[in-house]
Amino acid sequence: MPTELTQDAALQRARSYWWAALMVVIPLPFVILPVTGADWLNVAPGDAFPGGARFTIMSFIAAGSLAMLGMFARNQAYKSNWQGDVVTPGGYARGNLYFFAAIVLGAVGIALAGVKVGYPAPSFAAAPVYFGLLLLSKPNGKPMQPHPPAHIEPGVKDKP
Numbered sequence: 001m002p003t004e005l006t007q008d009a010a011l012q013r014a015r016s017y018w019w020a021a022l023m024v025v026i027p028l029p030f031v032i033l034p035v036t037g038a039d040w041l042n043v044a045p046g047d048a049f050p051g052g053a054r055f056t057i058m059s060f061i062a063a064g065s066l067a068m069l070g071m072f073a074r075n076q077a078y079k080s081n082w083q084g085d086v087v088t089p090g091g092y093a094r095g096n097l098y099f100f101a102a103i104v105l106g107a108v109g110i111a112l113a114g115v116k117v118g119y120p121a122p123s124f125a126a127a128p129v130y131f132g133l134l135l136l137s138k139p140n141g142k143p144m145q146p147h148p149p150a151h152i153e154p155g156v157k158d159k160p
Contacts, residue, residue: 010089014096014139021100059122070102
């Protein structure tokens with residue numbers, strides 16, 4: 001990924017990654033349900049899926065871990081592309097790519113695990129979590145904009 005991007009081009013690229021992640025995360029549970037079949041809905045509650053609660057909890061742990069790993073990777077990309085008090089446009093685009101790729105990887109991983117065991121409930125449960133993360137992290141370009149420290153009022157000089 002070239003580092004000679006302009007701020008507008010980096011923001012557009014990051015938003016395209018965001019849209020692509022949304023287009024995978026939103027419909028994924030509804031694609032998985034027909035693949036796994038609806039037989040698990042017609043079985044008695046105790047016999048529906050032995051270990052279903054454990055599988056759901058483990059899915060959430062994996063999903064949360066991947067989301068945190070994606071945030072960490074994004075912050076590391078920002079840190080390695082820091083100049084002055086801003087992130088370079090190339091680092092901004094690369095960091096968002098890492099984060100959104102981790103989100104998509106988590107959503108697809110949970111869906112594939114649900115298909116493998118024939119129990120799609122974790123995919124339905126994780127989709128709102130990932131969707132919420134995506135909504136909260138829509139690229140806005142602020143890391144590429146210089147800003148004064150929060151503890152200093154504009155126009156007031158630091159005291160020695």
